[in-house]
Amino acid sequence: MAVAQDTILTSTRLAGISETVVHFGRTIGLPAGFAVFSVIAWELLCRITHISPELLPAPSAVWDVLSGNPRILIEQALPTTIEIVVSFAIATTIGVLLATGICSSAAIREAIYPNIVMFQVIPKIALAPLFIVWLGVGGKSIVTVGVFIAFFPMVVSTATGLVSAKPDVLQLCRSLTASEWQSFLLVRFPYAMPYIFAGMKVGVTMAMIGVIVGEFITAQAGLGYIIMFASSAGETATVLAAIVVLCGIGLVLYGLVGAGELLVQRWFGGELPAGGVI
Amino acid sequence: MAGRRSDDGGVVMAVDTIASRAGTVLAPIGAVTPPTLRQLRPMILPVAAAGAVLAIWQMACVLAHIPPVILPPPSQIAAEFWRILPVLLHQAVPTTLDSLTAFALACALGIVLAMAITYSPLARDMLFPNLVLFQIIPKVALAPLFVVWLGISSESRVAFSAFTCFFPVVISAVVGFASADTSTLRLCKSLTASDWQSFLLVRFPYALPAIFSGMKIAMTMAVIGVIIGEFISAKAGLGFYILYASSRMDTAAIFAALFVLCMIGVTLFGAVALAERYVRQHYGRR
Numbered sequence: 001m002a003v004a005q006d007t008i009l010t011s012t013r014l015a016g017i018s019e020t021v022v023h024f025g026r027t028i029g030l031p032a033g034f035a036v037f038s039v040i041a042w043e044l045l046c047r048i049t050h051i052s053p054e055l056l057p058a059p060s061a062v063w064d065v066l067s068g069n070p071r072i073l074i075e076q077a078l079p080t081t082i083e084i085v086v087s088f089a090i091a092t093t094i095g096v097l098l099a100t101g102i103c104s105s106a107a108i109r110e111a112i113y114p115n116i117v118m119f120q121v122i123p124k125i126a127l128a129p130l131f132i133v134w135l136g137v138g139g140k141s142i143v144t145v146g147v148f149i150a151f152f153p154m155v156v157s158t159a160t161g162l163v164s165a166k167p168d169v170l171q172l173c174r175s176l177t178a179s180e181w182q183s184f185l186l187v188r189f190p191y192a193m194p195y196i197f198a199g200m201k202v203g204v205t206m207a208m209i210g211v212i213v214g215e216f217i218t219a220q221a222g223l224g225y226i227i228m229f230a231s232s233a234g235e236t237a238t239v240l241a242a243i244v245v246l247c248g249i250g251l252v253l254y255g256l257v258g259a260g261e262l263l264v265q266r267w268f269g270g271e272l273p274a275g276g277v278i
Numbered sequence: 279m280a281g282r283r284s285d286d287g288g289v290v291m292a293v294d295t296i297a298s299r300a301g302t303v304l305a306p307i308g309a310v311t312p313p314t315l316r317q318l319r320p321m322i323l324p325v326a327a328a329g330a331v332l333a334i335w336q337m338a339c340v341l342a343h344i345p346p347v348i349l350p351p352p353s354q355i356a357a358e359f360w361r362i363l364p365v366l367l368h369q370a371v372p373t374t375l376d377s378l379t380a381f382a383l384a385c386a387l388g389i390v391l392a393m394a395i396t397y398s399p400l401a402r403d404m405l406f407p408n409l410v411l412f413q414i415i416p417k418v419a420l421a422p423l424f425v426v427w428l429g430i431s432s433e434s435r436v437a438f439s440a441f442t443c444f445f446p447v448v449i450s451a452v453v454g455f456a457s458a459d460t461s462t463l464r465l466c467k468s469l470t471a472s473d474w475q476s477f478l479l480v481r482f483p484y485a486l487p488a489i490f491s492g493m494k495i496a497m498t499m500a501v502i503g504v505i506i507g508e509f510i511s512a513k514a515g516l517g518f519y520i521l522y523a524s525s526r527m528d529t530a531a532i533f534a535a536l537f538v539l540c541m542i543g544v545t546l547f548g549a550v551a552l553a554e555r556y557v558r559q560h561y562g563r564r
Binding site: 026027033054107111112118120123130205213216224227236246247254 | 348506544
């Protein structure tokens with residue numbers, strides 16, 4: 001009897017484990033396998049067709065650049081990363097503060113918010129040369145371009161979040177004689193957190209784009225400069241290596257924002273609002 | 279809008295809000311009573327705010343004697359705009375055409391790939407996570423690669439721009455196709471409808487809101503992609519003209535070109551929004 005029970009328990013546990021393995025295989029293994037397969041197919045294509053390495057370098061050539069000369073890539077990755085992080089931090093701070101200011105009064109909100117939304121539709125990247133005219137060639141203008149582009153999604157998301165706090169909770173605060181500031185700090189702001197983080201995820205992507213395009217145009221230092229320089233010199237393997245490093249930086253930063261969001265969710269003990277976020 | 283991370287930063291939601299507010303404001307005009315000031319407020323206030331900013335800008339430039347190279351007053355920008363209007367319109371043509379081509383290409387390819395992903399679970403598991411990953415990485419860094427592959431003509435710009443705006447279309451189309459009502463699909467199957475018929479008559483119409491919101495994002499990104507492509511390598515187009523003007527420190531011309539670019543961006547975005555409105559009324563749903 002005990003043996004039969006043990007067998008049933010073991011087989012259920014094994015079934016559970018194999019279920020998890022299959023689930024893991026489907027969700028992570030398949031896409032990762034597809035990516036690996038694509039890289040292998042790319043390598044075979046380059047070897048078989050002897051395609052010119054200036055046109056399409058093989059993954060092995062890109063790996064040679066990454067492993068053989070990492071110093072220059074790391075050297076140039078540093079200014080780019082610093083610019084991205086600084087512009088993202090400034091954009092987030094200004095965005096949240098401005099959104100808070102906008103939402104403090106209905107009249108101000110109705111006056112400014114539609115203009116900011118209109119700004120979202122225009123191609124803000126076209127203003128990059130203007131910033132270079134104003135601030136010269138260098139880190140300052142690149143950071144400003146990044147801030148300008150990342151700032152609007154932050155404001156829009158934060159404003160949406162601050163406006164969407166549940167009215168019953170706010171009324172409860174008022175009935176308990178909480179001041180405007182208290183109800184903002186303890187209710188509006190925590191409720192807006194998911195929206196703020198959604199805006200931050202968009203913001204970090206936009207900051208990257210702004211910094212990279214700034215470096216394309218001014219070409220003084222950084223990974224964007226390496227990309228332009230190497231592509232004009234025909235060293236496409238270096239271009240791809242720099243792109244790989246940039247993608248790595250982008251994924252790490254995005255992951256950090258996501259991790260920050262998880263931490264804040266744990267801290268405030270909340271779940272996402274019912275309708276999801278933007 | 280549930281759970282969708284998009285690059286538009288709330289544009290879709292906000293534009294819808296503004297459109298519905300404008301609708302509630304304009305509706306009474308058809309009736310007997312004129313709209314009250316309170317109802318007109320959502321439309322007057324933003325325009326008034328923008329006008330105030332322009333006025334302050336003009337006064338600051340005139341009173342503080344800011345050099346026009348740094349910040350030209352709106353009057354000078356307007357004058358410059360009228361002076362170089364033919365040139366701007368001439369340069370606007372390649373930009374607009376490239377954007378439209380890239381957008382059409384991205385939508386066609388995106389919807390086809392979304393159809394393939396919907397009907398093949400294997401393809402969905404393999405491709406969809408990679409597609410979402412591609413949304414996060416800075417695709418703009420690949421722009422010089424397109425120049426290496428396709429030269430400095432407009433093909434490389436169109437290809438890069440299509441590459442950039444392809445991903446929002448696929449992702450929203452996949453989400454849209456997956457959101458079709460399962461009971462309706464089962465009804466189709468029980469009435470012996472083929473897969474293609476049930477796709478055309480049920481899945482596709484149900485997915486249209488999601489597809490249109492993806493298309494709005496894609497339209498904005500198509501223009502941005504073309505401009506970035508023109509920054510890197512171009513002999514024509516508004517992005518090229520802005521770079522050329524900035525190298526001559528002709529700030530008023532930069533602003534004038536930017537204004538034309540904004541108009542193009544807003545018009546193209548508005549065209550997609552209008553198309554969505556028309557389709558929504560025509561299909562008469564929800």
